Amino acid sequence: MERHAAAVRRVRLGSRAGLVALGLVLLYLVYAWFAFDIPHLIRTAEPQRAVLLATDSVAHKVHVTKSLRNPGFEVAVEGERTATYEHLPDWVRADAAGEDVFVDLGEGHTVTIDGQTLTLTTPESGPITVTATDDGVRIAYSGEKPDWVREGYNVQTDTLVKFDARPTIDRRVQVTRSKMEIHRFFLGWEHFFFPFGSQLHGKSVGELVDLAFSAPRLDPDQSNLALMAETIWTNREWQHRAVAIALLETVLMAVLGTLTAALVALPLAFAAARTFNRIGPVRFALRRLFDFLRGIDMLIWSLIFIRAFGLGPLTGALAIAFTDTGTLGKLFSEALENIDKKQIEGVQATGANRWQRYRFGVIPQILPVFVSQGLYYLESNMRSATVIGALGAGGIGLMLVETMRTSRDWENTLYIIILTILLVVSMDALSSWLRRRLILGR
Template identity: 65%
Template sequence: MAIDTLNEPVFNRDMVFRNVRRRAWITVGAPLAILAYLTYTWFAFNVPNLLAKAQPERAAILATDSVAYKVHVTKFLRRDIMEVAIEGERRATYSQEDLPEWVEVDGTDAVIDLGEGYGVTIAGKVMEFTVPDYGTIKVTATNSGVETELPAGPVPDWLKDNPKKLDARPTLDRRVQVTRTKIEVHNYFGGWENFWFPFHSELHGMSFSQLWAIALSNERLDPNRSNMSLIMHDFLENPDWQHGEVFVALFETIMMAVLGTITAALFGLPLAFLAARNFTPSRFLRFGTRRLFDFLRGIDMLIWSLIFIRAFGLGPLTGALAIAFTDTGSLGKLFSEALENIDNKQVEGVRATGASQIQRYRFGVIPQILPVFVSQVLYYLESNTRSATVIGALGAGGIGLMLVETMKTSRDWENTSYIIILTIVVVIVMDQTSSWLRRKLIEGR
């Protein structure tokens, strides 16, 4: 019986070995290449120097300031007065009859209980700070600076002592500073104080149930306005948190994103027909339109915003124009690609009914690209809400400008956290809204 060897596979040992060696080189070479690249970037970006300059304790302080508030107990030595205030603000100053329980004031002297064994005594120009497991720090303010008496032993890292100023922060929530002009004690508490109403408002410190009862009561706290109007006024006009101004700025940011995205979509769609190969036979016109898209989206949105700020000045309109210019290029390119991939059979079917060219576009083309159109516009709208915040920080207005202003002060980090949280909430709402619209408009649900 003859054996048919023509259809048997030929085993090429050399080819198999070459494939095995190639895979081995790839398996070993790829990780080595990645490691070499990471090593290069480690030194090219001077990472060791950056780590040496890092200040993790500064980051911890800023994080504490963003979720807590501090009460200042300050003795002004030149005027010989004692003041207790929240965040050191004059409009949030305690009266002598309504001081916190942990502060006892006798004239211009004070005894302060900071908890857990920490305590401060202020008498004249002398301050004594008792620290558990360390001892008592005695500081005397003089005309030229401060004189400090420390317990025996090494000076801890949290204590900064020089002839001009003493700064002691044994924990994140306790701090003492002494200079020749004042003695200041900071005591931190969790939360955002005065968030709802100003310190001196009649509504300050009230619970939600109390506010609800006042809102429904016919007995007015202010004879010139209703209780509900008073509640809204004190909340929106809160000088520390500026809720009213924040909400207006947030609305400007949203409008900036909406106006810019809608403008880009309205200009991008007709231009996409000029860039699509199956709708514009002129190669010169297609080339010019596509290069226009490249030009518009090739310049970053931040650069456009700087150009328009120089041309038109500060304001939300400059941010909307920057978004519109950049997204016209991006959406136009996406729409033109969608137009080139449509099914011509549907267009021919509409043409067979005797429809005009406009009707062919309306009933044969638009329904095919509508899912891409809606999906991309909604995605860019969601993305532009974040971009509008960054553009606003450059001077276009909106919530971004307020965010930068709070960060410049280096002391209102709780306000910074508030604005960041509001921005995140708006982005989440825009994401959920766009998802809902996609389901309604595209999937028909």
């Protein structure tokens, strides 16, 4: 009976503890809800901007632009310096002077430009007429103002200075007193392989295959296949060569930093392990050194080395090496303190000297731990090298930040993100394979 009563009390105490823990978690969530001002974040969130970002990442935008200050009319792909159409696409018609322009945006959306006046027609609303003046713009609606139209005002003069309409996510019309601009999105990454002005631009897969293996040379100095490879590799807009070099720098940064940390941490770990070093002050000093090195975050180390040595992959490798020396040194020393002494005694019984005892009695025991931890940190450092590179250490992280700063090249940003993910996945697969080969003997 006493045992049963004690068991019942333990169950009740466990239930009460669980309820208390659940109450504390709920209390913390309520605190976090107000401490981080989640209601304000929800009110001010702009999901449409997220949709626009996603659209820019998987599609390319073509601009139809007419200047109102200087004579000029052009159709160009946004984000590409040389991608201006010499011959208008079939959905744009204009006279030679660019005064009368007709743009078919698809699905019943059309834009007509007559001198200083633009008329937007959509299936959902009547025509909207916008006239550019010296002071701003004048807008005439045939019905109520649609909710997808935004008007920009000059607060000082109380005049309308901008018309911005986005009837759908992939269509946009803007008018100011200086220019008229029509945007149309097309799904896909334009000019990913061949740039706009290339001889190979616009050719189908069948035409490219014929050129590669049967057609006469486009460039007398090299074969068509070599010309294709060189054109893709040197694409100025997508910068495949620069991206490949940046990926290589990121890999080298992670490998060099991790390898340096492992090689430095291994001998220090022997000196910090109680089983191999009886001098307490030395062990204490080394363990505090490990605490210091890993106590400062890798990003802080990178900022320190950037100030000391300037920008470049070396600073990233040093930041990784310093942080991981502290972490691996601690892990290695703990592994050394937990080894089986019987194996060392067995090797010593054969007449082996000190170094032979280490070689045949210690290393085989700790090697799986060393390899496993080293490979794990190599995987982790591949991601860390990307973040460190974004601070200025170079590599793919720096290119990623540069594409994001423009706020236009979101398709390039997605391209780099995909390559970074593939790099991390490949390193993870390689690390798993090496662990199986080196540790399990498969």
